[in-house]
Amino acid sequence: MAALNPPMADRTSGRSPSSGPAGPAVRRPGRPGRPRPRLWRGLVGLVAAVYFLGPMAFSVLFTVDVPREGLTASSYRGILDAEGFWPSLRLTLELAAATIAVTLLLLVPALIAVRLSVPRLRALVEVLCSLPLVVPAVALTAGLGSVLQWGPDDFADTPLFQTFNSLQEPGFPVVLLLAYVLMALPLAYRTLDAGLRALDLATLVEAARNCGASWPRTVLQVVLPNLRGALLNTAFLTLALVLGEYTVSSILGYQPFAVWIVSLGGSNAQVSVAVSVLSLVLTWVLLLLLAAAGRGRAHRTPRATSRRAARRPSRTAPGAASGRTPGREDALPGSANSPRTGGTPPLDPDTLPEKP
Amino acid sequence: MTATEAEAPAPTGRTGGATVEFRGLRRAFGTTVALDGLDLTAHPGELLALLGPSGCGKTTALRVLAGFEQPDAGDVLVDGRDITAVSAHRRGTGMVFQSYSLFPHLTALENTAFGLRMRGTGRAERQRRAAELLDLVGLSHLADRFPHQMSGGQQQRVALARALALRPRVLLLDEPLSALDAKVRLSLREEIRRLQLDLGITTLFVTHDQEEALSMADRVAVLRSGRVEQVAEPGELYARPATAFVAEFVGTMSRVPAERTSSTGTVDVLGMRLPVSGELPAAGELDALVRPEAVALTADPHGPATVVAAAFLGATTRLTVRLPEGTEVKADLPTETAAALPIGSRAALALPERPVLVDHRRVP
Known part of the structure; x- marks a missing residue:
């Protein structure tokens, strides 16, 4: 989730990394005339905001400012009634779900296997997964079109003819799914690879195996939960790709959401732009939801988890079963069972002193 | 402590250690021979340290015993039973790794209970045993902490509790103290030894630190180039080294x-x-x-x-x-x-x- 999550606050100091080691910017003596970095940051932020939000604002204005009617939300109200809205949205969401599933099913086991068993193949897998980046969508579509023509041309009298037909079924065009999986591979590979790099995969797997976990349980209960952020990122990027994909579906003659928006633009420009704005908002909402989900329970603060620990009744006093005298660690100032603070944990548990 | 608690069995119980035998173990990685006909026996309940310089094959021997490496030749026997072909998850050995290896998404309690969950132990029972094991290593108050909320020493204690949860008869320690600072290392060293003696588990302890090996082990096996150079009690190893290599590796x-x-x-x-x-x-x-x-x-x-x-x-x-x-x-x-x-x-x-x-x- 490195790309999607906001920077985590420094656990030691509780400050955000952006505030620097000294926290809020402090004017340093001896450099009175030098502009402060915060000013530059603000300026850059403002320019970026104008660049990104300006077109958005004008798009919104275009959809709500109707000549002779003034400001009205009729464009947005008209979306639901627009012809083809629901079929195209349903098709896009179905394709997105299928693309996400196929991409993850294809890549996750492959990348885990490569990392654990044949790391020397990593470079090859990376090249293979990156290839779609250098193939333009138009070229890919032209290739697909040629292959699909083999059906009627060469397989008319064979069972393969039916296969070629079903690949192009308008209800759910598998050919689009295949194209989208190919197009999503570079993004998905990089996201998953970054997630796997962040793990000590071999040790985690060995630890799980040593605890009695079979291979499937190791992957399902140890590897995947720790790849949660990368999986969500992959899902989001794939979803965004499918939502916005136009070239392949348009050339192959299907009408998913993006194609429908463009086709609508010819007859009702305001509704078309309103749909675009809504889809953008929808994408942002998904982004935020995924970022929130990607934080996971392991990123809860020590304070929260320790509070739960303090609420739970302790079965035995620390060290009781082992006959140990509770040491310094057992009654740290600020630890969950500290008599002085009554369960307020220290800010940074990593600085806890060890048992003497 | 109530009478019931006093009479309750120890969380892991005295499992009674198993006899571990390496017979003519050989393992090569390309042209590098890690184990070259290793013959070694660990007696029930003893702590046997595998000591040697980097690349001498001590970790490979441990990994072969854990089932993470398959030997090119030779056998691994536990209590006389050949487990060479047994899958790693069915060997029933507990292992503590050098790099903590706790599952980041699970709390200390869940980490400790993981093995029991894999074994299908009921939720209440595994929570009870995991809590007792955390108590045993002095970390019951950190049961709800995630690994990133604990120090290195605390993580290794949880890893030890997790390894003991399945009541193993063989405990494998792969340089568990090498990533810790000196003070923590010393305290954890004593704690491991205390637990090992209490529970009577046959323990193989890999280290390149001679002080650790001599102070903790019942016997020390000095390895060199995939073979055992000498196996002896620490005092004998120091006083009467069999070879110049042992003499120079153990002590000054x-x-x-x-x-x-x-x-x-x-x-x-x-x-x-x-x-x-x-x-x-x-x-x-x-x-x-x-x-x-x-x-x-x-x-x-x-x-x-x-x-x-x-x-x-x-x-x-x-x-x-x-x-x-x-x-x-x-x-x-x-x-x-x-x-x-x-x-x-x-x-x-x-x-x-x-x-x-x-x-x-x-x-x-």
Whole structure:
């Protein structure tokens, strides 16, 4: 989730990394005339905001400012009634779900296997997964079109003819799914690879195996939960790709959401732009939801988890079963069972002193 | 503590250790031979340290026993049963890794209970046992912490609790203390030993730290190039090393030039005729291997040695003296005695009349 999550606050100091080691910017003596970095940051932020939000604002204005009617939300109200809205949205969401599933099913086991068993193949897998980046969508579509023509041309009298037909079924065009999986591979590979790099995969797997976990349980209960952020990122990027994909579906003659928006633009420009704005908002909402989900329970603060620990009744006093005298660690100032603070944990548990 | 709690069985119980045998174990990685016919037996309930330099095969031996590596040849037996082909998740050994290896998405309690969950133990029972094990390692108050909210020492304690959760009869420790700072290492070392003795689990402990091995183990196996060089109790290993490699790897040794004598099995060292311990090389120039505490050093303005360095070690000070031909010899002296031998002073050397280990002369 490195790309999607906001920077985590420094656990030691509780400050955000952006505030620097000294926290809020402090004017340093001896450099009175030098502009402060915060000013530059603000300026850059403002320019970026104008660049990104300006077109958005004008798009919104275009959809709500109707000549002779003034400001009205009729464009947005008209979306639901627009012809083809629901079929195209349903098709896009179905394709997105299928693309996400196929991409993850294809890549996750492959990348885990490569990392654990044949790391020397990593470079090859990376090249293979990156290839779609250098193939333009138009070229890919032209290739697909040629292959699909083999059906009627060469397989008319064979069972393969039916296969070629079903690949192009308008209800759910598998050919689009295949194209989208190919197009999503570079993004998905990089996201998953970054997630796997962040793990000590071999040790985690060995630890799980040593605890009695079979291979499937190791992957399902140890590897995947720790790849949660990368999986969500992959899902989001794939979803965004499918939502916005136009070239392949348009050339192959299907009408998913993006194609429908463009086709609508010819007859009702305001509704078309309103749909675009809504889809953008929808994408942002998904982004935020995924970022929130990607934080996971392991990123809860020590304070929260320790509070739960303090609420739970302790079965035995620390060290009781082992006959140990509770040491310094057992009654740290600020630890969950500290008599002085009554369960307020220290800010940074990593600085806890060890048992003497 | 209530009567019920007092009568409850220990969280892991005395499992009774198993006999572990490596028989002719061989494992090569490409052209690198990690294990070269390793033969070694760990007796029930003992802590056997595998000691050796990097690349000697000690971790590979442990991984073969855990089932993470398949040997090219040889067998691994636990209580006489050949487990070489048994899958890693069915071996029932507990293992603590060097790099903590806790599952980041699980709390300390969930990490400890993980093995029990894999085994299908009911939720209440596994939570109870995991809590007891955390108590055993003194971390019951951190049960709800995630690994990133704990220090290295705490994580290793949780890893130890997790390894003990399945009541293993064989516990494997793969340099579990090497990533910790000195103070934590010392406390955890004592804790591991206490638990191992309490529970009676056969434990194989891989380390390259001789102090750790000598202080914790019932026996120490010194490995070199995939083979066992010597297996002995720590005291014997230190006092009577079988080979020059063991002598130099375990403790500190100085090499002093030695001369063959006409009488069989003796050498002349520093003007003294001493019997040879172990094998006397048939030909070539020789070095005698001498421990610093065996060297007697006295201030003597006409002595042959010059003090060139001093290292304060607390109760003792280690002096380094240089002989006329350039050989440097280390000697441990009580700090008060060493004060009379400042750097640059002259000294006389003597060795006790005990057998010495000799080796081929090593050209510096």
